[in-house]
Amino acid sequence: MLFNSLIFLAFAAIFFALWPFANRWTNARLAYLVVASFIFYGWWDWRFLFLIIASGLLDFVSGLGMFRYPPWKRFFLVLSIFGNLGSLAAFKYSGFLAENFDALFAKAGFVTNLATNIPDFMLILPVGISFYTFQSMSYTLDIYRGELKPTKNILHFFAYLSMFPQLVAGPIVRAKDMLPQLLVTHRSTEEERFSGLRLVTQGFFKKVVIADNLAPAVNAAFSATELAPSTLYWWLVITAFAFQIYCDFSGYSDIACGLARWMGYDFAVNFNNPYIATSLKEFWTRWHISLSTWFRDYLYIPLGGNHSGTVRTYCNILVTMLVSGLWHGAAWTFIAWGGIHAFFTCVERMTDWPSFLKRVPLGRLLASIVILMQVWVAWVFFRAESFSQAIEIVKIMFSFSGHGGASLGWDAEFFLTIAVLTELCIYFKVFASFKSRFLFHHRLEPIFLSFLIAICVFFRGPGSEFIYFQF
Amino acid sequence: MVFRDRCFWSLILSLLLIGVFGVVKPEPLDPKVANRDVRNWFWANKVHNSMAYDLLLLGDSRLYRGVSPAVMKDVLGKDYQILNFGFSSGGLNSRMFREADKRFAKDGSGKTVVMAVTPYSLTVDAAKNEHFLQEFTRPKEQVLQFLAYNPFWSYLNSVSPNMLRKKILGKERNPQVYYYE
Known part of the structure; x- marks a missing residue:
């Protein structure tokens, strides 16, 4: 959904009309924000919602794992980084890497055809993948450094990760700035x-x-x-x-x-x-x-x-x-x-x-x-x-x-x-x-x-x- | 002035300005050429409207720029439904004939097709009918926007500073190209 489209105008009108009602209770607010953000993102292609959910779940679990099992901190960090960079590599860089490997091998006299064998779904670049991946990674990195306590509320985490105004093109907000804001019931002032x-x-x-x-x-x-x-x-x-x-x-x-x-x-x-x-x-x-x-x-x-x-x-x-x-x-x-x-x-x-x-x-x-x-x-x-x-x-x-x-x-x-x-x-x-x-x-x-x-x-x-x- | 009043007056003045400018803004001599929204409506209507016709004109851009159904109607009668079904680089092949067939009145007395044949319209490239397919495969919500919302919003059609300048200086000339429905 583009900000400069009629459909977004309708979406925003409905969202902000209902926001004061959802904003009364923390979990209602977070759930409302997550559902609205998923509708906003899924409007482009609902299948890629699973990618955000998978990437988010990995970081949510990794964050909790780092906090509960400190000796395994490094393992959970590597898991999170591997998962996030892996999805970026698969969806954003696979074509580029394959083409360059093909060219490199061709110079050495080998025919590899990697680029033509990439599955079709990996050729579609999920909108905003670089933004939400980096945002998600900053969450686990901050927990690893001891600068942030993980949230135990999955709605809280996904409200932070998928918040629709910044989901597809930033700004890349940090968990330590945003998570506390999301917990406070604050009605916007005039x-x-x-x-x-x-x-x-x-x-x-x-x-x-x-x-x-x-x-x-x-x-x-x-x-x-x-x-x-x-x-x-x-x-x-x-x-x-x-x-x-x-x-x-x-x-x-x-x-x-x-x-x-x-x-x-x-x-x-x-x-x-x-x-x-x-x-x-x-x-x-x-x-x-x-x-x-x-x-x-x-x-x-x-x-x-x-x-x-x-x-x-x-x-x-x-x-x-x-x-x-x-x-x-x-x-x-x-x-x-x-x-x-x-x-x-x-x-x-x-x-x-x-x-x-x-x-x-x-x-x-x-x-x-x-x-x-x-x-x-x-x-x-x-x-x-x-x-x-x-x-x-x-x-x-x-x-x-x-x-x-x-x-x-x-x-x-x-x-x-x-x-x-x-x-x-x-x-x-x-x-x-x-x-x-x-x-x-x-x-x-x-x-x-x-x-x-x-x-x-x-x-x-x-x-x-x-x-x-x-x- | 408190912030609530500032919000209120900003919105009221915006509506007022939009209302006034919508009335006084200059309109292009041929909106189909100069205005994007009108052009979008034009193509979406040509491909997606559900009207039944008595006569279809098939061909490429020479057809939709050169043959006016309105003029033909003057001769054939106002009740005679004619559609200019020309597209940029349009090819004449079975695909287009099938599309034409869908647009004829089922109980009509005659199904007349007038074809504008050019050498290019019979080539393999033209047979791809890319322009037609682009309009035909357009997402439904976009078609709905072009057909249902855009005419309503035509009051808000954008103008360019250059058009404004030409209007003010009296330099606007008749457009060189025309689109016929």
């Missing part, structure tokens, strides 16, 4: 309901107005049989894609946070204006925060983080970024995306160039521009249909060729201008005073919000899935 409305409206504006109106121009550029040869055009296309993916994903997060707030729950912020970052390190503290902190806490730090010598630190950065790339998709282009981020992050760590640059006049702005260029180049690999196409586009971007047109079309350019201007206003802190004086002024905010809602209705782009659903 302030929470209003800020929820603000978040949901803002999320829909980002998704249906900005991202969906940029999508056709970006899709057309990447699906063209022959790539346009103009440098300016490709910088424009990648800028459009950068804002499309940002507005698409952060829009989803905003809607998820807003819906949770209507229920009286609080999700941590997942995006914090990443394109105003002045270093890559800062970028990663602003982009998909729930995933980057997940990788930091459960991969980068356990690998040794930055406390095991210089070379080891760079290796840890590389491994974390490559795994992050692979998390996004089973293709070499995603691994390359992670690799590019790792390379630029290592260079930044080695030279600390943003700090030097910030000391000169306009250096801060220059640092931001350089960071954006690095992020843009990485986005090429993220979006390209193939590795060779990505290389070709990067070549054009740096060939300074003026051949061909540089237009994305009037509508896409209009919405891109709005997105860029908004980001510039945030960068130059224009909104800081404007927001408090006008937009968030208690009398003017309803006018501002109602304009946003009307714009979402009448200037929505061609409806499409959220990009991060495929991860």
